[in-house]
Amino acid sequence: MTTPSLTDLLASLPEFRERLDSIVTETRAFDVFRRIADTYAPTLTVSRTRAPVLKRILDEAMQEGLYADEIDFTPSCRGTGVAVARLGSAPRSPVWSVAHLDNISFLTGPGRKGEYPLTPFCQSRLTPGKRPAVALDLADPARPAHIVASGHIATAERSPGSLEPEHQFVTDCADLPLATRVCFTSTAEWDRTTGMVYGCIDNAACASAQLLAALVVRPYQPNVNILWTDEEEGVVDMGPPTFARAASRLVLRTPLDRMPELVFVSDIQDLDFATDVDVDDPACFGRGAAMEAFTSRTRGTATPPLLLGGMRNLFAEMETIDVRVLEQGRYLNRNDDVAMTMATPNIVHLCCPGAFTHFQGRPRVHVADIVHLAKALACLWMVTHSDDWRANFTR
Missing domain, CATH: 2.40.30 (Elongation Factor Tu (Ef-tu); domain 3)
Incomplete structure (x- = not known):
C-alpha cells in the first residue's frame, strides 16, 4: 500500500498551494482573530456568542467566492454546546479537529x-x-x-x-x-512592526486557525469535522470531570459508527512558564506553530509513536512550502484532548505559542504563528482524511 503524502497532494492539486498562500494571510488571520476575540464568550455561552460569529465569517467567505457551497454548520451539535462544521458529505467524518471557543470568566x-x-x-x-x-x-x-x-x-x-x-x-x-x-476587558490589537497580536488569545488564536483552514479546503470537501467547543475552561487541578465538559458530552452522544479515528486538538502553549523564553521579546515568537507529544506530563494524553512518526514526516514535507510546525519538548496543558481520548487514542496535540493566556500579564501571540497553524491544519486535513494514510499511521 502506498502511503499518501503532502508531496503527492501538491502534485495532484497544483492550485492548492496558491489557495493556501492567498487565503491564509496575516491580514485575514488578524481580522478573523479580532472578530472572535472581541466577542465575549464565557463558558456555557459559545453557541449564542462566538458561534454566530463563525457562521457569519463562513457565509461571507462563500459570498466572496472562496467556495461555492454553504458549509454545514451547527452552533450546538447534538445539544452539547459544541459548534461543528462538516466539510465533507459522507455520513461519517473520520478526522476531527478541535479548538475550544470559550474564554475564562x-x-x-x-x-x-x-x-x-x-x-x-x-x-x-x-x-x-x-x-x-x-x-x-x-x-x-x-x-x-x-x-x-x-x-x-x-x-x-x-x-x-x-x-x-x-x-x-x-x-x-x-x-x-x-x-x-x-x-x-480585552480588545484585539496587532503591532504590525513586531507582528505581535494582543487580546483574548485563549483560544481565539487556534479557533481562528481552524476557520482559516476551512476556507482553504472547503472546495475539496475532505471528510473532516471541525469542532469549536464550549466548557473547555474549568478548574483543571480537580481533574477531567471539571473541564472539557462539552467535548466529553459530544463524545458520549456520538454513535459508535460516527466516532473519529484521528483527532487534532489545538490550544495555546504558555511560554511565560518557560525559564528560557523572554516573552517580552517578539523574536521568541513567529517561528511557527508547535506540536507536543503529550500534555500535562501525560496527565492528559500522549500521541501514539506510529502516529507521531507520521506527523513528523508531514511536518518535514511542510517545510518545503514554508509551513512550520516545531517540536520543542515544552510543557503543554491538557485540554479537550482528555475528552477526545474516549473516542480514539489517535490524538495530535498542536498549539500556537503564546503568553499570559489567563491575563496574568497582557495576553499575546504572533500573527505569523496563527498563519502557520492554519496552513498546517489545512495540509494535515487534506492528507489524513485519506483511508490509506490512516491505515498506515493510526491504531
Whole structure:
C-alpha cells in the first residue's frame, strides 16, 4: 500500500498551494482573530456568542467566492454546546479537529457597596493586583453578551493553605444579580512592526486557525469535522470531570459508527512558564506553530509513536512550502484532548505559542504563528482524511 503524502497532494492539486498562500494571510488571520476575540464568550455561552460569529465569517467567505457551497454548520451539535462544521458529505467524518471557543470568566457572589466576591470558572493562575473587567448580561436572547458594568478584578495574596487567592469585582454598579459573569476587558490589537497580536488569545488564536483552514479546503470537501467547543475552561487541578465538559458530552452522544479515528486538538502553549523564553521579546515568537507529544506530563494524553512518526514526516514535507510546525519538548496543558481520548487514542496535540493566556500579564501571540497553524491544519486535513494514510499511521 502506498502511503499518501503532502508531496503527492501538491502534485495532484497544483492550485492548492496558491489557495493556501492567498487565503491564509496575516491580514485575514488578524481580522478573523479580532472578530472572535472581541466577542465575549464565557463558558456555557459559545453557541449564542462566538458561534454566530463563525457562521457569519463562513457565509461571507462563500459570498466572496472562496467556495461555492454553504458549509454545514451547527452552533450546538447534538445539544452539547459544541459548534461543528462538516466539510465533507459522507455520513461519517473520520478526522476531527478541535479548538475550544470559550474564554475564562468568574461568577459573582453577594455584593456589598459595589464589591462582589468572585468564584473562578477556570484555572485562574492570577497574581495579586487589579485588572480591568466587565460584567455581562447573558440572559437576554436579543443581546447575547451585553456589558452591564465596568470595573476591575482585584486579586489578593493567597492565604496560607488556600488553593486559590480571593478575587473581587469592584464596580460602581450595586445591584448585579448573583452568578453574573465577569470577564477581563480585552480588545484585539496587532503591532504590525513586531507582528505581535494582543487580546483574548485563549483560544481565539487556534479557533481562528481552524476557520482559516476551512476556507482553504472547503472546495475539496475532505471528510473532516471541525469542532469549536464550549466548557473547555474549568478548574483543571480537580481533574477531567471539571473541564472539557462539552467535548466529553459530544463524545458520549456520538454513535459508535460516527466516532473519529484521528483527532487534532489545538490550544495555546504558555511560554511565560518557560525559564528560557523572554516573552517580552517578539523574536521568541513567529517561528511557527508547535506540536507536543503529550500534555500535562501525560496527565492528559500522549500521541501514539506510529502516529507521531507520521506527523513528523508531514511536518518535514511542510517545510518545503514554508509551513512550520516545531517540536520543542515544552510543557503543554491538557485540554479537550482528555475528552477526545474516549473516542480514539489517535490524538495530535498542536498549539500556537503564546503568553499570559489567563491575563496574568497582557495576553499575546504572533500573527505569523496563527498563519502557520492554519496552513498546517489545512495540509494535515487534506492528507489524513485519506483511508490509506490512516491505515498506515493510526491504531
